[in-house]
Amino acid sequence: MAVEMRLPKARKPFSDHVDGDGQRHLVVPGDTITTDPGFMRGHGTYMENEKLIASVMGCVERVNKLICVKALKTRYNGEVGDIVVGRITEVQQKRWKVETNSRLDSVLLLSSMNLPGGELRRRSAxxxxxxxxxxQEGDLISAEVQAVFSDGAVSLHTRSLKYGKLGQGVLAQVSPSLVKRQKTHFHDLPCGASPISMTDREVISRLRNCIMCLVSQKVMLYDTSILYCYEASLPHQIKDILKPEVMEEITMETRQRLMELEG
Incomplete structure (x- = not known):
């Protein structure tokens, strides 16, 4: 009987990020974030005995004097201009219902869709x-948030040729709190991911497993972190990336490179 064994490997010491006042970025309900009265209370916090305390588990975010806690597990809260991936759940009159992991279904109006070929004209009967x-039901689309209604529902549009129906790829579902907001969320990674050849499909599968690896270790997702994790995973087979000991190894290497990049 064959038994797979892995020898221990020396690793560089790694320490979590800390704030300027020594508090960790990651907090749980009841943790004191700061006792400085100069800070303002934001979402996910409350005041008690002149202390700013976390009310949810998540990462501390500071914007000037405003402090909030971004929950690690949450539903997607749409903001105008966001790029989302959603699944069509229902075809209605002049609109599609779209599941975007929000509290409510999102809506894509027929008038907000780019017609095949990019044709611009009024929609007809x-x-x-x-x-x-x-x-149709089950289709995956990429779209941009056009508006957010008072109840939190999201209106989408696909008027650009870069949006629309998705196919031949892999869907990796992650918490929206782990997706780092950037100027663009469309990335052409140098490792390649165009679904044409078997080699490209293997790249897509490796990228998918790397994303799930980073998510399991609560590492923010953006082009650089995904690429570093991809490169760290290359000595391993695709199917082995999600093994606990391999996940820990390549995540540690990814975090170390990100810290070196940030200086």
């Missing part, structure tokens, strides 16, 4: 009858 030919 024929277009309304052909809606299921454009998008």
């Amino acid at each position: 024929e277009d309304e009858l052909a809606m299921r030919d454009f998008l």
Whole structure:
């Protein structure tokens, strides 16, 4: 009987990030964030005995004098301009219902969709009858948040050719709190990920496992962290990336490189 064994490997010491006042970024309910009266209370915090205390588990975020705690596990709260991936759940009159991991279903209006070929014109009765030919239940789409209603529901649009129906890829579902906000969320990584050849499909599978590895270790997701994790995973087979000991090893290497990058 074959038994797989891994020898111990020397690792560089790693310490969590800390704030300027020595408090860790990661807090749990009841943790004191600061006793400085000069800070203002934001979401996920409350005041007690002149202390600012966390009311949810998450990461401390500071904007000038405002302190809030961003929960690690939460539903997506839409903001205008966000790029989202959603799944069509229902075809309705002149609109599609879209699941975007929000509290409420998102909406994509027929008038907010880019017609096949990028044609610009008023939508007709024929277009309304052909809606299921454009998008049907189960389809995955990329879209941009056009508006957020008072109840939190999100209105989407796909008027640009870079948005629309997705296919031939892999969907990795992660908490929105782990997706780092950037100027762009479309990335062409140098490792490649175009689903054409078997080699490209293997790259996609490796990237997917790397993303799930980073998520399990609560590492923020953005192009640099994903690429570093991908490079750290190359000595391992794709199927082995999600083994606990391998996940720990490549995540530690990724964190170390990110810390060196930040100086």
